[in-house]
Amino acid sequence: MSQPATKILVIGYVWPEPRSSAAGGHMMQILDCFLRQGWDITFSSPATTGEHKADLAALGIHERTIELNSSSFDDFIRELAPDIVLFDRFMMEEQFGWRVEQQCPHALRVLETSDLQSLRDARQQRLKEHLKNQPDCDDFQALFTPALHEEFQLMAGTDLAKREIAAIYRCDISLMISNVEIQLLTEHFKVPAALLHWFPLLVEAPTAAFTPYEERAHFLSIGNFRHAPNWDAVLWMKNSVWPLIRQRLPGARLHIYGAYTPPKATALHNPAQGFHVMNWAEDALQVMSAARICLAPLRFGAGIKGKLADAMLCGTPNITTPIGAEGMADTQPWPGLIAESASALADAAVALYQDPQAWTQAQENGRQLLAERYAPALHGAQLVQRLEQCRRELSQHRRTNFTGSMLRHHLHKSTQYMAQWIEAKNRAL
Structure with a gap:
């Protein structure tokens, strides 16, 4: 029986x-x-x-x-x-x-x-205090590297x-x-x-070929707007990171997707600056697969990041911070670049966007990471x-x-x- x-x-x-x-x-x-x-x-x-x-x-x-x-x-x-x-x-x-x-x-x-x-809340409070004392700061190494x-x-x-x-x-x-x-x-x-x-x-590591470099364009950022780290990242991109990227890539566009888009987010939509707030993505993997770079400049947070796992699944290299990468790769090569300031994030984004060889290697790093760590x-x-x-x-x-x-x-x-x-x-x- x-x-x-x-x-x-x-x-x-x-x-x-x-x-x-x-x-x-x-x-x-x-x-x-x-x-x-x-x-x-x-x-x-x-x-x-x-x-x-x-x-x-x-x-x-x-x-x-x-x-x-x-x-x-x-x-x-x-x-x-x-x-x-x-x-x-x-x-x-x-x-x-x-x-x-x-x-x-x-x-x-x-x-x-x-x-x-x-942990996420304590890091958020630390960021607020840091910005209160240094409102014009764009280098957050001190926040990203505590033991x-x-x-x-x-x-x-x-x-x-x-x-x-x-x-x-x-x-x-x-x-x-x-x-x-x-x-x-x-x-x-x-x-x-x-x-x-x-x-x-x-995440099952993909075995099929990814959409190649030549068939992709522009930048993407994605995340639920109700999640405080995501909203903070959007503001940092709008005020600091994205203007530096646009200076060097004047034709580039950033598409920002997220569930439960509030009016304060749609108010940031500015096509003239290449800053597009797109609301919720019906198929997040489809829009991720069309982008050349995933931007995830997280200044606080905890856990591991679903948006970065999705980027690896779609073969989309990412630019993020140590907070974004925390707990995700251990000793394996990162599928993109990690930086700690607005200028360094912009430098990394522009460099990877324009380098097909480095971009393709980052893409394959993501496939390997999924296979080894997220089966x-x-x-x-x-x-x-x-x-x-x-x-x-x-x-x-x-x-x-x-x-x-x-x-x-x-x-x-x-x-x-x-x-x-x-x-x-x-x-x-």
Whole structure:
């Protein structure tokens, strides 16, 4: 008699939009790994549906809208009785973790971090302070090159880091998209390696020929405008990087694509300057494949960058910063150029744009990097193996994580009472 399929419950911060953000794409890659195992998946979220939401039902994934601060979730999860619960970002663990533990204590609790939000936020604050003190600065080497112990010092006093890392401790396994962030957590925050699993973006290395240099033109930048690092990069391009490129390539155009384009972004559209704000791309890979260079001048951020993985997939060399390249290549050759100032980024962009030989080599570097580091079959199998092993050894795994048990006890009690108070208050209204 066959065993029943493993039941998975995903509690999403938002409904996944794989064509709007790397986070949405990564969630779909996780779901695909589970589907390939024949697992029974339910995706739930308290969020409203976005305009680019993936059709989960068409994939055989059950969908369920849930409520914050409502005991209706208790009835739902108790009836579902999942074997594994995946929290999409730490805020969902804070909201629903105590309910999951109360109703399904033997379910494996997994956290999808997407990236370390506390690291991204700390870097953003550092950039703001830097610009406040040096408003005309265009060289950010000091921001791009701190050692991990300096990043730790930057983060350690923040409430966001305490919340996020506490959630990592409270879960049985946390999925980390960047091995650099694993190093930061294990070496400086002293998070046990047994609680972390490296699961980067999954991209099958292309085998077909790329669109060649001669058939491409212009520059492209892409990214969800709701993501603060992307908007900051657009402003830096508009004010500093792009004018330097246009001085030397007066006929060049920059096409900027992104979901949820706000009026402040469309106001930057200026064809006379070759600066084109294009809104959302129906087919991001198609427009990426037509561009000669992908620009990603990120001044802060965390995790690894979906736009750069897409550029490699399309054979489009990129120009980025150390923040953009962080955690993506290890020791492999970079598929483009990395620079730390507006003038250096412009120099790199112009040089690569005009050098067919260097451009073609960068293109092939991207293909090789995808093959060596982002193979879906390898990482998918390792994830499934890790989850199944942890389920088999769950009691011992949790005994060795006393800190997590202690944090669950204290936070979940306070969260439980607050949620119950809010629910009672809402009923009285």
